[in-house]
Amino acid sequence: AQKVTQAQTEISVVEKEDVTLDCVYETRDTTYYLFWYKQPPSGELVFLIRRNSFDEQNEISGRYSWNFQKSTSSFNFTITASQVVDSAVYFCALSFNAGNMLTFGGGTRLMVKP
Amino acid sequence: SQTIHQWPATLVQPVGSPLSLECTVEGTSNPNLYWYRQAAGRGLQLLFYSVGIGQISSEVPQNLSASRPQDRQFILSSKKLLLSDSGFYLCAWSLGISSGNTIYFGEGSWLTVV
Numbered sequence: 001a002q003k004v005t006q007a008q009t010e011i012s013v014v015e016k017e018d019v020t021l022d023c024v025y026e027t028r029d030t031t032y033y034l035f036w037y038k039q040p041p042s043g044e045l046v047f048l049i050r051r052n053s054f055d056e057q058n059e060i061s062g063r064y065s066w067n068f069q070k071s072t073s074s075f076n077f078t079i080t081a082s083q084v085v086d087s088a089v090y091f092c093a094l095s096f097n098a099g100n101m102l103t104f105g106g107g108t109r110l111m112v113k114p
Numbered sequence: 115s116q117t118i119h120q121w122p123a124t125l126v127q128p129v130g131s132p133l134s135l136e137c138t139v140e141g142t143s144n145p146n147l148y149w150y151r152q153a154a155g156r157g158l159q160l161l162f163y164s165v166g167i168g169q170i171s172s173e174v175p176q177n178l179s180a181s182r183p184q185d186r187q188f189i190l191s192s193k194k195l196l197l198s199d200s201g202f203y204l205c206a207w208s209l210g211i212s213s214g215n216t217i218y219f220g221e222g223s224w225l226t227v228v
Contacts, residue, residue, distance in 0.1 A: 033214035043202055045158075045219035052214055091158065100146060100208055100215050101173070104158040 002027050004094050006105035013082055014113050021077045021108045023092030029053075033095040034068065034075045035102065040088045051075065082112045116141035120205040120220040127227055133178075133192040135223050137205030140186065145207040147188040148217065149180055152202040164188060200227045 003026040013019045025034065036048040049059065051068050059066045063080045079086055089109045093102040120137040127133060139145050149161040160173045162180035170180050177196050181189045188205055203223045208215040 031214075035216070037219075043204075043222040043224070045204060045206075045222075047216055047218060050214070050216050095214055095217075100210070100217070101148075101160055101163060102158075102217055106157045 002029075002094050002096050002103045004092050004103055004105035006090075006092055006108045008108045009106065010109045010111070012111045012113065015084060016081050017112075018078060018080050019082050019110065019112075021079075021090050021092075021110065023075045023077065023105060025073050025075065025092070025094045027094060027096055029096045031096075035093040035095065036066065036075075036077050037091045037093065038088045039091060039107070045091070048077075079110075082110075084112050084114055086110060087112045116145075116207070116218070118205060118207055118218060118220040120203075120223055122223060123221065124224045125226070127195050127225065129197055129227055130194045133190070133195050133199070133225070135190040135203055135205075135225075137188045137190075137220055138186055139188075139207045142186070142207070142209065144185060145209060146215075147182060147186075148206040148208075149188065149190050150204045150206060150219075152204065152222075154201065158204070162190070195227045197227050200225055 005024045032053045034051045038046045038048055049066055056068050065078045067076045089107045091107045092105040095102050117140045147164045150158045151161050152158050162170055162172055164170050164182045167182055178192050205220040206217045208217045
């Protein structure tokens with residue numbers, strides 16, 4: 001069975017702080033894909049990143065960075081110098097080899113205070 | 115570029131009334147289409163997916179049904195709404211059924227059953 005766990009249900013930081021959102025997954029497949037989505041208050045899910053199981057390179061995109069570690073089945077997301085506009089619910093998700101359906105974690109609500 | 119649009123954005127319906135949410139995708143052919151639901155304070159749950167016209171797979175038995183009358187149109191329906199159908203419904207699309215294809219979401223529809 002596939003499972004994604006985001007243990008942090010809610011995080012509150014002050015603007016300009018760095019924050020890391022944790023994601024731990026479970027799968028028996030050797031080929032799988034991991035995703036992060038952002039859900040701002042408007043509700044739409046915005047795609048942030050996709051990573052396949054064979055690519056453990058960390059990725060940086062502006063203030064965003066992702067750390068993928070197969071040894072610990074984790075795919076953590078760090079926002080550097082957080083801004084108020086980063087306030088949203090962030091979802092980690094897993095897509096496995098049997099088809100293109102996403103299994104989502106429960107989400108982490110990030111609140112960035114000015 | 116591809117776009118996805120769903121409507122209505124907000125809906126308040128009495129218990130026992132019918133439901134129709136519509137979703138269309140532009141800028142691509144033969145997309146995979148999905149309906150997800152997000153209940154209040156909870157994660158996202160896949161309801162239906164479709165790999166082609168008239169082909170619908172249901173992930174969770176429920177009071178809802180889906181149809182795909184045209185290649186880029188996906189409709190979520192109910193004959194009689196229940197209170198438990200309240201939630202945020204998201205339509206989504208991806209290219210093909212291969213695992214790992216990024217799934218892109220629409221703006222979402224807020225349904226309140228009263």
